[in-house]
Every structure is written in structure tokens, then in C-alpha cells.
Amino acid sequence: MYTQKQLLALLAEEFDMPVTRVYRLIKRYHEVLINDLVKEHRIEIPALGVFAVHVRPKHTTTHPKTGETVVIPKKKALRYRSCRPLRRRLNPKEAGKPSSKKND
Numbered sequence: 001m002y003t004q005k006q007l008l009a010l011l012a013e014e015f016d017m018p019v020t021r022v023y024r025l026i027k028r029y030h031e032v033l034i035n036d037l038v039k040e041h042r043i044e045i046p047a048l049g050v051f052a053v054h055v056r057p058k059h060t061t062t063h064p065k066t067g068e069t070v071v072i073p074k075k076k077a078l079r080y081r082s083c084r085p086l087r088r089r090l091n092p093k094e095a096g097k098p099s100s101k102k103n104d
Contacts, residue, residue: 008022008026033051047083048083049082049086050081050083051078052079052081053078054076054077056075056076058071058072059071
């Protein structure tokens, strides 16, 4: 696992760039991804996976201590699904097994 500082240093050395420039590039990349998620609600990054915005509907639940009904408002949440090659690299023993899901 890398810290941000270690990752920036590694990329700066590999691409022969100053750390500050690498930081600005990564920061801009993140801004573009976030803006696209807000607009399009889905981003597909090859070799990594898909990030998608999922809407959780408004619902009611019961407060565990008081027993009163509480309304939970509608929320947006981010969901991530890794791509198949990444899943196979993470789980190499399962790579040869046939999938039980149609969309896996």
C-alpha cells in the first residue's frame, strides 16, 4: 500500500517529472472523474472497473431505542464493480471455474 506522498514520488521518478506536476495531474484527473460521475452517473475505467451512482429510495425505519418511526430521506451512493480481468487477478484460483452468473 502506498501513501499519497509515496505514490507521487514513484510516478514522478518513473515519468521524470516534478512531484508538484504529478500531483496537479492526479488532482485534475480526480476532478474530471468526479464531475463526470455527477453529470453522467457512471464511469467505466478500463482495467479497473465501473463506478456508478445508485439512488437509495426514501424509506421508514424504527429507532432501536425509542421505537419511534424515523423517515430516511432519498440518498445517492457510489457503487463500484471491478472488471473481470481485475477480479481474476485478485482470485487466481477461481479463474478457471465457470461463472454461475450470466453477467460476470
